[in-house]
Amino acid sequence: xxxxxxxxxxxxKVYNPETxxxxxxxxxxxxxxxxxxxxxxxxxxxxxxxxxxLIGGLDKPDKGSIIIDGTDxxxxxxxxxxxxxxxxxxxxxxxxxxxxxxxxxxNVEFILLLQxxxxxxxxxxxxxxxxxxxxxxxxxxxPAQLSGGQQQRVAVARALASKPKFVLADEPTANLDSIxxxxxxxxxxxxxxxxxxxxxxxxxxxRVIERARRVITLVDGRIAADTATVDTNIPHELEGNK
Amino acid sequence: MIFLLAxxxxxxxxxxxxxxxxxxxxxxxxGIAVLALYKGMMKSRVRTVIDAETGHIQLHNILFxxxxxxxxxxxxxxxxLEKIRNIPEVKLAAPRTITQGMLATATGSSGVQIxxxxxGLEYEASLLKRxxxxxxxxxxxxxxxxxxxxxxxxxxxxxxxxxxxxxxxDTTGTIVSAAFRIAAIYQSDNAPLDERNVYVTMSDLNxxxxxxxxxxxxxxxxxxxxxxxxxxQELKKEFPLxxxxxxxxxxxxxxLMVKTTDLYSYIIMIIIMFxxxxxxxxxxxxxxxxxxxxxxxxxxxxxxxxxIFLMVLMETIFLTLAGTPAGILxxxxxxxxxxxxxxxxxxxGREMMSSFGFGTMVYPEFPVEKLGGVMLIVTAxxxxxxxFPAIKTxxxxxxxxLRR
Numbered sequence: 001x002x003x004x005x006x007x008x009x010x011x012x013k014v015y016n017p018e019t020x021x022x023x024x025x026x027x028x029x030x031x032x033x034x035x036x037x038x039x040x041x042x043x044x045x046x047x048x049x050x051x052x053x054l055i056g057g058l059d060k061p062d063k064g065s066i067i068i069d070g071t072d073x074x075x076x077x078x079x080x081x082x083x084x085x086x087x088x089x090x091x092x093x094x095x096x097x098x099x100x101x102x103x104x105x106x107n108v109e110f111i112l113l114l115q116x117x118x119x120x121x122x123x124x125x126x127x128x129x130x131x132x133x134x135x136x137x138x139x140x141x142x143p144a145q146l147s148g149g150q151q152q153r154v155a156v157a158r159a160l161a162s163k164p165k166f167v168l169a170d171e172p173t174a175n176l177d178s179i180x181x182x183x184x185x186x187x188x189x190x191x192x193x194x195x196x197x198x199x200x201x202x203x204x205x206x207r208v209i210e211r212a213r214r215v216i217t218l219v220d221g222r223i224a225a226d227t228a229t230v231d232t233n234i235p236h237e238l239e240g241n242k
Numbered sequence: 243m244i245f246l247l248a249x250x251x252x253x254x255x256x257x258x259x260x261x262x263x264x265x266x267x268x269x270x271x272x273g274i275a276v277l278a279l280y281k282g283m284m285k286s287r288v289r290t291v292i293d294a295e296t297g298h299i300q301l302h303n304i305l306f307x308x309x310x311x312x313x314x315x316x317x318x319x320x321x322x323l324e325k326i327r328n329i330p331e332v333k334l335a336a337p338r339t340i341t342q343g344m345l346a347t348a349t350g351s352s353g354v355q356i357x358x359x360x361x362g363l364e365y366e367a368s369l370l371k372r373x374x375x376x377x378x379x380x381x382x383x384x385x386x387x388x389x390x391x392x393x394x395x396x397x398x399x400x401x402x403x404x405x406x407x408x409x410x411x412d413t414t415g416t417i418v419s420a421a422f423r424i425a426a427i428y429q430s431d432n433a434p435l436d437e438r439n440v441y442v443t444m445s446d447l448n449x450x451x452x453x454x455x456x457x458x459x460x461x462x463x464x465x466x467x468x469x470x471x472x473x474x475q476e477l478k479k480e481f482p483l484x485x486x487x488x489x490x491x492x493x494x495x496x497x498l499m500v501k502t503t504d505l506y507s508y509i510i511m512i513i514i515m516f517x518x519x520x521x522x523x524x525x526x527x528x529x530x531x532x533x534x535x536x537x538x539x540x541x542x543x544x545x546x547x548x549x550i551f552l553m554v555l556m557e558t559i560f561l562t563l564a565g566t567p568a569g570i571l572x573x574x575x576x577x578x579x580x581x582x583x584x585x586x587x588x589x590x591g592r593e594m595m596s597s598f599g600f601g602t603m604v605y606p607e608f609p610v611e612k613l614g615g616v617m618l619i620v621t622a623x624x625x626x627x628x629x630f631p632a633i634k635t636x637x638x639x640x641x642x643x644l645r646r
Contacts, residue, residue, distance in 0.1 A: 082547075085544045086543065102246075114544055
């Protein structure tokens, strides 16, 4: 198993290359190792989401290479990239993006079904994930009946369902109140500690930044600062999360 | 899961889905109704042709129909009528003496086909008695009585009791004229035939034609339509010197009409479905536009394009197929009702209907044998309608869809 999970070399993403080029990402070198709990910060328009999209294989860079767990995803064909994302990358979105017509359990199970995992294994995995996020009693509830915090916890469970190499979270706490945000961070911190799961967040949220062990600051598409912080990321008690 | 997702997706906007299902049901009902109406009309037309015009089979002297020369007779010596009546499938065999002639009155004249009939048999063979709208049936104690069609009567300004003169050539080629008195005016569902055919008794006409017991035509009615081909073959073998024709050969326009009606009804059905397809496409595009972000998310998480394509395809098929049973059920109920009580089209005018050979009362019949074809058209509509929205969906780039 590779120690390095994400390795980007000289990555650039340019919009309007033939008229007025705008460098959303400009020559970014980034190296993330297994088990990191990293926050990507910067002002609006600094390229945080673009960089996450590139690392997540949702977008292609105009220059450079992105190596995920030893595979250069910039060289993958569309079909292979979809399969790669399914098996290796977990996504958590700002607005939860659960499928509203599926229950919480089905939303998580959906990923496992896409992977063709057996029913028994699916049931075990889903039960384990709902235990971890503290929502065992909400498994058969539809997203509309869950609070924002609960929905985002289900989204985290969904991201982890396929046992990915790492989880990309784009502003995961932006739509949450402070208690829900704290609960979510606790869960992610716990998963990071217990399962050595790698998390990379884009965020403006000071609460997330404070919990991150590494903070990368982007300005105008370039890495302006990359600092390791003191490990304050100790999960609080999960009680009262439900 | 994609199956479940597609099913639940169609119930996201219940009102919209119900409206589209009702449209499909209505479209299907309209299609089935057209098929049933055409089937009923065609069946009634065929029935009229068989029961009131040609019978199932007709036999003639092989030369008779070339120019309807009365000398080409069916010789009674071989006793063909008895032989035909002895065939178990035969319900009735009636002879007719036929000649072409001129009907004249003081005010004008018209070319007609003069049919010499045995009244008792003809009333069964062509339901002539039932068609009488003015006057009375033949009185066999009276000589030289005639029945003429309503259209001809109107044209020649004739009514029951009026006198007219028929002129024609006899079997020796001599011109013969005789005066006849109108016993009745009849009206069938085929105005052009009414204008052309007049009926006299066979005994009167045979005397004028210099014929004994001979005749020109045998009209055969069968107990059921299905034995037509078998009996025709049997008669051809039995009477190789006679022309043995089925109603399809005697009235090829009716046979053609029956065959082409199937095609026309499918064309109408396809037009209805074509209009419906735009409704389905519109609904599905709206449904997809509303879910762009969600579909982008599904793609981002690793759902393959084919799965997303299948999801949209299934949603459309579900919507279409959910409306199908309702359409078929309503169609069946309505057609069952009108099939029993009849659909009165007299509002369109009896004259107009009869000029095309149709009666005003139509008994629609549920097109069971065409249900497969109808379902195929509906399914094809569903699949074709879903293609555009489904292709539009798989062209979505997750990164762009997620931004919306």
